[in-house]
Amino acid sequence: MEKRTSVIAFFCVVWSAVAAIQVDIPQDQYEFARGDNITLPCKFQSALSSLKLAIISWTAGETVILTHYHPAGVTNINPKYQGRVSVDVNINGGTGKADLKLSSITMADNNEIRCLVLIPNDDEGKPADAATLTVLVGPSPPICKVQGKAEYGQNINLTCYSEEGSPPLSYKWESRDVKNTPRTLTSGTDQGGILSLSDISKETSGFYICTSSNNISSATCNISLAVNPPNMDIDSPAGQR
Numbered sequence: 757m758e759k760r761t762s763v764i765a766f767f768c769v770v771w772s773a774v775a776a777i778q779v780d781i782p783q784d785q786y787e788f789a790r791g792d793n794i795t796l797p798c799k800f801q802s803a804l805s806s807l808k809l810a811i812i813s814w815t816a817g818e819t820v821i822l823t824h825y826h827p828a829g830v831t832n833i834n835p836k837y838q839g840r841v842s843v844d845v846n847i848n849g850g851t852g853k854a855d856l857k858l859s860s861i862t863m864a865d866n867n868e869i870r871c872l873v874l875i876p877n878d879d880e881g882k883p884a885d886a887a888t889l890t891v892l893v894g895p896s897p898p899i900c901k902v903q904g905k906a907e908y909g910q911n912i913n914l915t916c917y918s919e920e921g922s923p924p925l926s927y928k929w930e931s932r933d934v935k936n937t938p939r940t941l942t943s944g945t946d947q948g949g950i951l952s953l954s955d956i957s958k959e960t961s962g963f964y965i966c967t968s969s970n971n972i973s974s975a976t977c978n979i980s981l982a983v984n985p986p987n988m989d990i991d992s993p994a995g996q997r
């Protein structure tokens with residue numbers, strides 16, 4: 757009995773879905789890396805079985821990116837987007853798609869994007885759908901520095917920071933001894949990319965490699981650290997590499 761009720765409910769939902777225009781962008785959120793060439797899908801289904809006229813437009817925030825006229829096959833593109841957008845339209849009876857293709861995306865493309873389909877005599881239902889476009893950026897090469905004196909017995913911090921990166925970056929330090937053999941660090945990297953080394957000695961000398969990463973890409977720096985006895989007159993070559 758319960759099953760039959762849900763079957764009836766299901767048919768009601770399907771029926772109401774085809775009784776008027778339904779525009780659908782499948783996901784609420786799209787994430788792509790900066791520089792990518794992307795396709796944002798838009799599907800639609802009309803209550804009419806054949807479309808004599810349809811006007812499809814894509815917008816980013818308040819800006820109209822393009823407008824396509826069916827069946828004329830004419831697409832008007834906003835001059836701001838000229839040369840980097842197109843729309844892939846395919847209409848079959850009362851259903852169709854109008855996918856937006858956008859090349860070489862930049863941070864300026866972070867926006868709410870919308871697909872709107874206008875069909876005469878089919879204006880009930882859901883004539884538009886929206887999604888958020890998020891542009892992701894891998895880390896820029898990290899800038900790494902030594903804070904403190906590279907002398908026996910001192911406590912120093914090695915810092916690692918990438919100026920650019922979205923979503924937020926995570927940092928990890930690794931070390932190699934003076935012969936470039938990997939070794940285990942006794943203290944870990946904090947969230948901000950700082951490695952604290954305490955009571956340093958000659959053995960602390962070596963290479964320190966920091967990797968900053970997010971799910972887009974990663975980048976590294978490589979510091980050569982030379983720890984010397986205190987009060988040495990010669991400048992220690994503990995700089996950044």
Ligand SMILES: *[C@@H]1O[C@H](CO)[C@@H](O)[C@H](O)[C@H]1NC(C)=O
Nearest residue numbers: 790791792793794840859860
């Ligand atoms: C994007 O397409 C352009 C040509 O329109 C091409 O030069 C470029 O390499 C493509 N970029 C990527 C990341 O595929």
Ligand SMILES: *[C@@H]1O[C@H](CO)[C@@H](O)[C@H](O)[C@H]1NC(C)=O
Nearest residue numbers: 932936963965978979980997
């Ligand atoms: C770090 O730099 C040193 C000196 O240039 C080099 O020998 C070593 O291979 C580098 N290590 C990594 C992991 O890049």
